[in-house]
Amino acid sequence: MLEIEGLTRRFGDVTAVDDVSFDVRDGILTGFVGGNGAGKTTTMRMVMGVLGIDAGRVLWQGRPVTAADQRRFGYMPEERGLYPKQRVLDQLVYLARLKGLPDAAARRTAQEHLERFGLAERAEDRLQALSLGNQQRVQIIAALLHGPTALVLDEPFSGLDPSAVDAMADILREHASTGVPVLFSSHQLDLVERLCDRLVILGHGRVVAVGGVDELRAQGPVRYRLALDRDAGWVREVRGLHVVDVEGPVALVEVVEDGAEQALLREAAGRGAVREFTPVRPALADIYREVAAR
Amino acid sequence: MSSVPSTQREAGWALVARREIVVKITDRAFLIGTLVTLLLIGGLMGYQVWDAGRTATYTVAATSDVRPVADRLASDAPSLDEQVAVEVDAVADDAAARAAVRSGDADAWLHRGDDGWVLTTDSEEKGALTRVTQDVVRDVALEEQAADLGTTVQRLRAGSTVTTALLRGDAEQSQLAGGVAYAFAFLFYVATLTFGITLANSVVEEKQSRVVEIIATSVPVRQLLIGKVVGNSVLAIAQMLLYAGVGLVGLSFTPYASLVPGVGGPVAWFVAFFVAGFVALAALWAVAGALASRVEEVQSTATPLTFLVLAVFLGALLVTGTARTVLSFVPPFSAVLMPTRLLEGDATWWQAVLAFALLLAAAGGVVVAAERLYRRSLLQTGGKLSMRQAWSAPE
Numbered sequence: 257m258l259e260i261e262g263l264t265r266r267f268g269d270v271t272a273v274d275d276v277s278f279d280v281r282d283g284i285l286t287g288f289v290g291g292n293g294a295g296k297t298t299t300m301r302m303v304m305g306v307l308g309i310d311a312g313r314v315l316w317q318g319r320p321v322t323a324a325d326q327r328r329f330g331y332m333p334e335e336r337g338l339y340p341k342q343r344v345l346d347q348l349v350y351l352a353r354l355k356g357l358p359d360a361a362a363r364r365t366a367q368e369h370l371e372r373f374g375l376a377e378r379a380e381d382r383l384q385a386l387s388l389g390n391q392q393r394v395q396i397i398a399a400l401l402h403g404p405t406a407l408v409l410d411e412p413f414s415g416l417d418p419s420a421v422d423a424m425a426d427i428l429r430e431h432a433s434t435g436v437p438v439l440f441s442s443h444q445l446d447l448v449e450r451l452c453d454r455l456v457i458l459g460h461g462r463v464v465a466v467g468g469v470d471e472l473r474a475q476g477p478v479r480y481r482l483a484l485d486r487d488a489g490w491v492r493e494v495r496g497l498h499v500v501d502v503e504g505p506v507a508l509v510e511v512v513e514d515g516a517e518q519a520l521l522r523e524a525a526g527r528g529a530v531r532e533f534t535p536v537r538p539a540l541a542d543i544y545r546e547v548a549a550r
Numbered sequence: 551m552s553s554v555p556s557t558q559r560e561a562g563w564a565l566v567a568r569r570e571i572v573v574k575i576t577d578r579a580f581l582i583g584t585l586v587t588l589l590l591i592g593g594l595m596g597y598q599v600w601d602a603g604r605t606a607t608y609t610v611a612a613t614s615d616v617r618p619v620a621d622r623l624a625s626d627a628p629s630l631d632e633q634v635a636v637e638v639d640a641v642a643d644d645a646a647a648r649a650a651v652r653s654g655d656a657d658a659w660l661h662r663g664d665d666g667w668v669l670t671t672d673s674e675e676k677g678a679l680t681r682v683t684q685d686v687v688r689d690v691a692l693e694e695q696a697a698d699l700g701t702t703v704q705r706l707r708a709g710s711t712v713t714t715a716l717l718r719g720d721a722e723q724s725q726l727a728g729g730v731a732y733a734f735a736f737l738f739y740v741a742t743l744t745f746g747i748t749l750a751n752s753v754v755e756e757k758q759s760r761v762v763e764i765i766a767t768s769v770p771v772r773q774l775l776i777g778k779v780v781g782n783s784v785l786a787i788a789q790m791l792l793y794a795g796v797g798l799v800g801l802s803f804t805p806y807a808s809l810v811p812g813v814g815g816p817v818a819w820f821v822a823f824f825v826a827g828f829v830a831l832a833a834l835w836a837v838a839g840a841l842a843s844r845v846e847e848v849q850s851t852a853t854p855l856t857f858l859v860l861a862v863f864l865g866a867l868l869v870t871g872t873a874r875t876v877l878s879f880v881p882p883f884s885a886v887l888m889p890t891r892l893l894e895g896d897a898t899w900w901q902a903v904l905a906f907a908l909l910l911a912a913a914g915g916v917v918v919a920a921e922r923l924y925r926r927s928l929l930q931t932g933g934k935l936s937m938r939q940a941w942s943a944p945e
Contacts, residue, residue, distance in 0.1 A: 306766045306929055323770070331767050337759035342573060353565050354768035398764060 257282050258303065258321075258406055258437050262312035265298050272298045274461040275312070280406070280437040285428055287448035288441040289544065290458030296441040297334050299458070300410050303439075304331050316406070327355060330404030332412055336395050338383055344394055345370065345379035348401060355402040362401075369397040373423075389420050396424065400431070407431060409440040413447060425451055449540040457544060469540065476538040476546060478511045482524060483532035490527070494520050508536065562769030566777020567784065570752070574785055584789060588796055595800025602804060607635040608679045611647040611656035614640065619667075620660055623686045630682045658683075726806055731890035732867065733797065734820050737790050738886050739863035742828060745786040746835035746855065749778060750848050753839025753928075762928055771925045779832045779917070786828055791821070816893040819902060823909065827885025830913035831859065833920035840927040841935045851934060862886055879905045881912035 258280040265273040273295040280286045288296050301307035303314050305326045314321045339347050345366055352362035370376045373393045378386055383394060392415060399409065412428070413421050428451070432438045442448050448455065455472055457465040465472055479500065482488060488507040492499050496516030500508040511517050524530050538546075574580050612620035620638045627636040639656045641647045650656040651672050658679060659670040667687045669680055692703045756762040765774055794817060801807065838852040866886040869877055878887035878897065888905040891897035927940035935943070 301763070301929070304763070304767050306763050326767055327769075329767065331764060333760040333763040335760050338761050338764075339573075339755075340759070350565065350569050351764060351768070353560065354562060354765060356768075 257317065258439070259315040259318075260299070260303065260312070261315065263299060263302055263309060263314070264311035265295075265302060265307065266310050272461055273302070276458070276461070276463050277312075278456045278463055278466045280439045281454065282437050283432055283435045284437070284453035285432050285451055286437070286439045286454045286456060287452035288439055288456050288458065289443070289445060289448055290441075293460075294458040295461040296458055297410055300331075300408050300439070300441065304329065304408055325405070328402065328404060329406045329408055330399035330402070331407075332395060332399045332409040334410040336392065338391075338394065338398060340384035341382055343380055344375065344383055344386070347383065348394070348397060351398050352401050357402055365401045365403070366397070369401050373397060388415060389417060392416060392420065396427065400427070404431075404436065406436055407438040407440070409438070411442060412440050413442055413444060421447065445541045445544055455540075465543070472540070472543050473537055476543045478517075479536040479538065480509055480511070480517050480520070481532060481534050481536050482507045482509065482520065482530070484524060484527070485529045485531065486527075490523075491520065494523060505531075562773035563777035563780060566765075566769075566774055567781035570778055570781025571785055574748070574781075584792070587793060591793060591796050592800060595797070595804060598800075598804040598806075605633050605635050606678065607637060608657040608676060609637045609639050609655065610679075610683075611639045611641045611650045611659040613643060613647060613661065616660055616662060619687065619690055622690060623660070623683060626686050626689070627682045630685050631678055634678050634682050636679070636682070727890075727893045727895070730816070731893055734824075734890065735863055735866035735886045737793060738824060738827065738866075739859060741786040741790055741824075742831045742835075742859045742862075743856070745782045745828075746831060746838075746859065747848075747852070749782045749832055749835045750839035750842075750852050751845060753778065753836050753924075754842045754845050754848050757840065757842075757928060758844055766929065771928060772921055775833070775836055775921055775924050778836055779829060782832055783825065783828050786832075787821070787825060790824060794820075816889060819889040819892050822906060823885045823889045826906065826909045826913050827862075827882050830882055830909070830916040831855070833913075833917045833924075834858075837920045837923045837927070837937075837940075840924045841937065841940055843930070843934060847934045858882070866890060879908055881909045884909050 260279070261277050263273055263276045264271065272293075276295065276299055278286075288300070290296050298307065302309050303321075305321070305323060316322075316325045338351075342350075345363075348366035348369070349359070349362045352366055353359060357365065367376070367379070370379050373396075375386075375390060375393060375397075378390065383391060386394065396409075396412065399407065407428070409428075412424055416424060425447075428438055428440065449469060452469060454468055455466065456463060457472075465475070467475070482491065484505045484507075486505055488502055488505050491497065491502060491507045491509060494516065496511070496513030497520060498510040498512050500510055502508075509517075509520065521530070521533055524533070610620055610623060617638070617640065624636040624638050627634045639650060641650055641656075641659075644661065647656070647659040647661065648670075651659050651670060654672070657671065657676060660683065661668055661670070667683075669676075669683050689703070692706065696703050696706055756765065762774070798817075834855055835852065838855050839848060841851040842848045862883055862885065865877055865883045869887075874887065874891070877883045878891050879901075884905040888897060888902055888909075892902055923937065923940045926943040927935050930940075930943060
């Protein structure tokens, strides 16, 4: 498990990352979301040891992370492009050898990965001859080929077409299922919601929410949808509720005082037929907007 | 998935250095550039050989009254200068002679002037022909005057010859020293500039594409710097040795062949100074690359370095006297000047050792400082950095 404790980083007067703490647990996907400039990339670079830490620490398996530990992590930086003019296989072998693999093993694992990603025939091509999607695949291979003990991926889905997104998602799930902790950042909230087991939301350099996706949803406001036969305008009179929206016979309300929804239901039943009364689970995007606005 | 054994690991810097070398020697532009340079060197040597062996034949127009002197010129010329042969073109009068020279049928017109003799050429003087003509005319005049006095030229000339002798080396050797020194200064300049720019560009390319972040999580940044400096130094030195080797082999076919063994010793010094000087400058080029955040910015971050490299080159050519002696101890000028002074026979071995030690110390210092600048600027991607900003930047 990767534990981030009170990480802080300043650039001049700007505190880019401010006392950030969260865990990246073994065997699950942890999504890292936040707007531009929220501090995601800075945090990931500190976790990987490519950026100095002003305060706080990173723990790996319960002890402070070392350069040797970080060397065995897989990392995908935010902006991409390996060596454009070097052949695909050559540069993957080079990167694997830098990670400490002997030549033969580096060559073998690079070839295996190229085959898995359908790039075996492009092994001798120069990187710049590949399509952007395929270059992205080579980039992810570079993060995976040494059999990483943890994955830290900055925007692995950006620039991918839908089928490549699915392939990437499969790869991340597969690695997580071997017990490896996976942290990845993304702007695509629907994707994060679909993929992630846990979520860390960053805003202005601080953690604004952290937890399982269901857990975070449960923290969100509880809403009910009420559908009647006749106009539902009267719901505005019921105490302990916040009316989000009324449109003819349908109303969306938020519970402010516990039990107010029961009073609402009794009142509605007394007035006539109730066609629908359902709790509405907020989408991750709503939660994100909610917490980011706090 | 494969595991990472702790043994069998090749040092990070060696892997980096090997990649630098392999990428470069499989680069077509680099191979073609090297080949063209070798052809140029070979061509230059070939020209020397050809030039040494060729004889220039001059046609000299002469009217009948000066015919005896012209014939004497034709017969004596080869013995005076083995590269000069003279043919006589008999012309009717001065006007015909002028016309022959103007049309190019004759190279020169030999005739009497108001006070002595005149060699008239079309638009440029013929140096070798002039010298030979002067000798012949002087001999003819002396012989006539000696006959008038009832003596001989040999008796008149007795005891009047002056030959030259040098206490150290000889004239050809010193001329050659100048040539070799110039060639070396030029090679150093070209190598530090071309490999320097290559190095700076490869650093900023890694920075721009963020490959450097992947590498920095794999090996310490110091290893990356060392690998890049070592790789490019090996390439530059190999290229220089190749050029120097071809040049020396070529030289052995020229009339300077006897001097080749004498150049061999100083060449060893050249190589030693080249390595130390190149490494120091290479580390600075790496910093110039790291200060930029895009390839386009390298030109401006490398400007001071470009001037320094040019100053080393010009210093070797232009600085003379005491300043030259002093500068031959100052890194990085010493990298070129000290071996040059050694070749000229102007410096002693202990001076060379001292200058070399100073250069090595400076190279070491530069590498340490460069490592700090490199490490701190390498992961700053928010635009161009100044040296000062990089020095005090947080890691």
